[in-house]
Amino acid sequence: DVVLTQSPATLSVTPGERISLSCRASESVDTYLHWYQQKPNESPRLLIKYASQSISGIPSRFSGSGSGTDFTLSINGVELEDLSIYYCQQGNSLPTFGSGTKLEIK
Amino acid sequence: QIQLVQSGPELKKPGESVKISCKASGYTFTNYGMYWVKQAPGQGLQYMGWINTETGKPTYADDFKGRFVFFLETSASTAYLQINNLKNEDMATYFCARRVYYGLFRDWGQGVMVTVSS
Numbered sequence: 203d204v205v206l207t208q209s210p211a212t213l214s215v216t217p218g219e220r221i222s223l224s225c226r227a228s229e230s231v232d233t234y235l236h237w238y239q240q241k242p243n244e245s246p247r248l249l250i251k252y253a254s255q256s257i258s259g260i261p262s263r264f265s266g267s268g269s270g271t272d273f274t275l276s277i278n279g280v281e282l283e284d285l286s287i288y289y290c291q292q293g294n295s296l297p298t299f300g301s302g303t304k305l306e307i308k
Numbered sequence: 309q310i311q312l313v314q315s316g317p318e319l320k321k322p323g324e325s326v327k328i329s330c331k332a333s334g335y336t337f338t339n340y341g342m343y344w345v346k347q348a349p350g351q352g353l354q355y356m357g358w359i360n361t362e363t364g365k366p367t368y369a370d371d372f373k374g375r376f377v378f379f380l381e382t383s384a385s386t387a388y389l390q391i392n393n394l395k396n397e398d399m400a401t402y403f404c405a406r407r408v409y410y411g412l413f414r415d416w417g418q419g420v421m422v423t424v425s426s
Contacts, residue, residue, distance in 0.1 A: 234411055245403055245416040293411015299353040
């Protein structure tokens with residue numbers, strides 16, 4: 203199975219910051235890499251599909267980049283409502299999820 | 309709008325069975341498969357498998373072969389997950405998610421928390 207390694211595990215942020223979250227795959231997944239946001243006690247929500255494609259209804263401050271094994275989720279101007287756990291997931295082979303990056307307030 | 313509404317929380321004893329439902333609305337049920345995902349307390353997301361809603365054929369990830377069963381009630385646009393012979397390690401929240409394309413979990417149910425305790 204493809205292993206996805208997310209870093210950092212926890213990120214302390216100040217509202218308004220631009221931040222980047224990393225996801226590294228153990229083998230190439232092309233651009234079959236998706237990002238999800240999970241707020242406390244809620245179900246995950248799809249943020250970005252196929253590494254960089256936007257999703258209807260998701261704020262434009264969220265963007266994704268990368269291909270192959272290295273991917274980045276960026277948030278341009280973090281807001282308080284963005285405090286969540288962010289998961290990457292690959293769909294190039296049997297689906298697997300990363301262990302998540304938790305965003306918290308500094 | 310597309311909705312996946314799951315059944316309520318369950319409290320079961322080890323060895324018992326549990327059946328979780330996922331009712332879809334807002335789209336043609338048989339046009340998209342249904343994924344199942346496990347999230348143990350404080351842990352990440354684990355892919356369990358999916359069911360083809362057109363044919364009823366289930367596909368299970370290796371960790372979920374044997375005691376886990378996916379099935380449908382197509383007339384009610386509902387997918388089910390049944391877990392037999394419950395074990396402590398089955399205690400988790402179980403999500404259904406709409407499969408738009410292979411490997412893409414497009415829309416999610418609200419999750420069902422299953423507690424296993426003697």
